[in-house]
Amino acid sequence: xxxxxxxxxxxxxxxxxxxxxxxxxxxxxxxxxxxxxxxxxxxxxxxxxxxxxxxxxxxxxxxxxxxxxxxxxxxxxxxxxxxxxxxxxxxxxxxxxxxxxxxxxxxxxxxxxxxxxxxxxxxxxxxxxxxxxxxxxxxxxxxxxxxxxxxxxxxxxxxxxxxxxxxxxxxxxxxxxxxxx
Amino acid sequence: xxxxxxxxxxxxxxxxxxxxxxxxxxxxxxxxxxxxxxxxxxxxxxxxxxxxxxxxxxxxxxxxxxxxxxxxxxxxxxxxxxxxxxxxxxxxxxxxxxxxxxxxxxxxxxxxxxxxxxxxxxxxxxxxxxxxxxxxxxxxxxxxxxxxxxxxxxxxxxxxxxxxxxxxxxxxxxxxxxxxxxxxxxxxxxxxxxxxxxxxxxxxxxxxxxxxxxxxxxxxxxxxxxxxxxxxxxxxxxxxxxxxxxxxxxxxxxxxxxxxxxxxxxxxxxxxxxxxxxxxxxxxxxxxxxxxxxxxxxxxxxxxxxxxxxxxxxxxxxxxxxxxxxxxxxxxxxxxxxxxxxxxxxxxxxxxxx
Numbered sequence: 093x094x095x096x097x098x099x100x101x102x103x104x105x106x107x108x109x110x111x112x113x114x115x116x117x118x119x120x121x122x123x124x125x126x127x128x129x130x131x132x133x134x135x136x137x138x139x140x141x142x143x144x145x146x147x148x149x150x151x152x153x154x155x156x157x158x159x160x161x162x163x164x165x166x167x168x169x170x171x172x173x174x175x176x177x178x179x180x181x182x183x184x185x186x187x188x189x190x191x192x193x194x195x196x197x198x199x200x201x202x203x204x205x206x207x208x209x210x211x212x213x214x215x216x217x218x219x220x221x222x223x224x225x226x227x228x229x230x231x232x233x234x235x236x237x238x239x240x241x242x243x244x245x246x247x248x249x250x251x252x253x254x255x256x257x258x259x260x261x262x263x264x265x266x267x268x269x270x271x272x273x
Numbered sequence: 274x275x276x277x278x279x280x281x282x283x284x285x286x287x288x289x290x291x292x293x294x295x296x297x298x299x300x301x302x303x304x305x306x307x308x309x310x311x312x313x314x315x316x317x318x319x320x321x322x323x324x325x326x327x328x329x330x331x332x333x334x335x336x337x338x339x340x341x342x343x344x345x346x347x348x349x350x351x352x353x354x355x356x357x358x359x360x361x362x363x364x365x366x367x368x369x370x371x372x373x374x375x376x377x378x379x380x381x382x383x384x385x386x387x388x389x390x391x392x393x394x395x396x397x398x399x400x401x402x403x404x405x406x407x408x409x410x411x412x413x414x415x416x417x418x419x420x421x422x423x424x425x426x427x428x429x430x431x432x433x434x435x436x437x438x439x440x441x442x443x444x445x446x447x448x449x450x451x452x453x454x455x456x457x458x459x460x461x462x463x464x465x466x467x468x469x470x471x472x473x474x475x476x477x478x479x480x481x482x483x484x485x486x487x488x489x490x491x492x493x494x495x496x497x498x499x500x501x502x503x504x505x506x507x508x509x510x511x512x513x514x515x516x517x518x519x520x521x522x523x524x525x526x527x528x529x530x531x532x533x534x535x536x537x538x539x540x541x542x543x544x545x546x547x548x549x550x551x552x553x554x555x556x557x558x559x560x561x562x563x564x565x566x567x568x569x570x571x572x573x574x575x576x577x578x579x580x581x582x583x584x585x586x587x588x589x590x591x592x593x594x595x596x597x598x599x600x601x602x603x604x605x606x607x608x609x610x611x612x613x614x615x616x617x618x619x620x621x622x623x624x625x626x627x
Contacts, residue, residue: 114352123349132345216345259420
């Protein structure tokens with residue numbers, strides 16, 4: 093069963109640049125450094141994503157994912173995972189899910205695929221989690237003269253949040269420290 | 274028991290044994306877990322709570338979502354920071370400075386999963402005389418910013434010689450690099466004293482002690498752990514006892530002298546009150562005092578946020594953890610802080626570096 097993707101190759105490719113990946117036994121966590129978004133890939137979605145090397149077809153991806161998770165992964169499930177991975181911008185080019193065959197609607201087809209489980213690509217948004225480790229508030233950072241910049245991460249929550257992924261540092265010739273990437 | 278104690282006790286119940294490979298469900302219920310979430314998230318303990326709850330199968334996934342999200346963020350943050358540790362070592366070593374890595378990654382690596390023990394920076398300790406070389410090494414332009422908290426001297430361990438601590442240190446592999454961490458005796462003492470110096474406000478710090486107590490190497494040298502200034506050793510011993518009293522850490526391999534050390538009655542409630550106080554602003558997140566003082570009523574707010582708890586005050590005044598009232602130490606510590614602030618103001622008045 094060969095189906096076209098948006099770029100027309102039929103061989104989806106995993107995005108690699110600008111991502112931090114933390115594989116765990118139960119799931120794979122991915123942080124997008126460009127968009128500052130975190131995603132949690134359940135086992136099957138992670139196996140599909142890992143198999144997207146730009147050379148394998150969907151059929152081959154299904155076979156490889158099945159080997160990795162230890163159970164059958166139908167192609168419908170691969171398509172659903174690909175759609176979710178594409179929406180999360182974890183593929184080089186998002187895929188276009190093809191029309192189902194045999195008279196079933198796309199909605200029903202996706203619903204059946206979703207029932208297989210392990211396909212979720214969940215967005216993680218934990219604003220309070222970011223402040224859990226020691227951090228310096230934007231106000232506190234900007235109050236420091238440039239020779240006292242701590243280099244500590246800036247707090248992304250609170251009354252005056254700093255941009256995510258910034259640290260308190262000396263910027264140019266400014267007299268005071270800034271929260272900068 | 275005040276409301277803060279009750280909330281703190283709830284946090285303690287959720288975290289009992291959470292550092293273990295397979296934590297059990299004893300004493301944990303879903304209601305406690307859900308109630309404790311607003312306190313677990315900002316204190317960095319959410320990952321551990323999630324680990325215990327999902328291992329024990331206590332709560333349903335929707336209730337666990339905020340905890341799991343926090344765990345995910347911590348795990349990713351840990352991956353980002355971990356990748357920077359070898360670069361930090363390489364930069365300092367290129368200038369002839371051999372650092373010691375403590376807290377943060379050095380203890381997080383002992384937990385069953387990354388993300389269970391969050392940390393915000395890379396704590397490196399160098400000799401006092403290496404201050405300039407260390408600063409210069411980290412200030413060098415490089416491909417990436419290094420979130421290093423560089424300590425000149427051993428801070429909590431400065432009753433020990435740097436050379437001795439260095440001699441007891443261990444080298445561990447991280448990616449393709451050799452990373453130097455504190456020896457187990459020095460590290461346990463460092464973590465215990467750091468916990469007490471900051472008033473035991475983060476539950477995860479007490480979990481660190483519990484984890485280390487239950488995974489001690491067979492050759493752990495208790496005499497080495499206990500050596501040093503008497504007041505500090507007393508504080509470190511009390512910290513270990515707290516890990517047992519509050520979190521149920523096993524003291525099986527701990528000498529009788531430590532196991533039998535009675536805790537003053539005020540100590541456990543102080544920790545629990547601290548854990549149960551959702552309004553608490555930890556160091557690093559407070560608005561600077563200088564900024565507060567510019568506002569009307571700023572002084573009152575600043576004082577409230579900075580009033581030392583009984584543990585901080587005892588450590589700050591180098592007193593013993595005994596049954597006497599703590600108020601005199603708290604007042605004394607408050608004066609000492611005010612003095613330090615006044616001194617730092619005069620230092621800040623100097624022209625900035627260009």
